[in-house]
Amino acid sequence: MKQNLKDIKVEFTDPIPIMCDNNSSIKISKNPIAHSKTKHIPIKFYFLREQVATSVVQLEYVATRDQIVDIFTKILAREPFEHLKKQIGVVTPPSP
Helix, strand or coil, rough: CCHHHCCCCCCCCCCCEEEECCHHHHHHCCCCCCCCCCCCCCHHHHHHHHHHHCCEEEEEECCCCCCCCHHCCCCCCCHHHHHHHHHHCCCCCCCC
């Protein structure tokens, strides 16, 4: 991820924020103790926990309504679409 950001000349500082709308995921990434409820998590996902622990990335909570990436990845109803469109600064040109 860091290399991709460097390649497109995006400035960043560590830790890189990753916006997440799942509080459980954020808590699991910060808690080094595995509980019986987290046994189903494959080993490869512990990589994220390691990245959080070494301050390479930081998971930050964002409400589902404000998850900007959804405009690019999901089919949205009109209201959420308009809300997210405004969030990223897209404006509708005036009619001639």
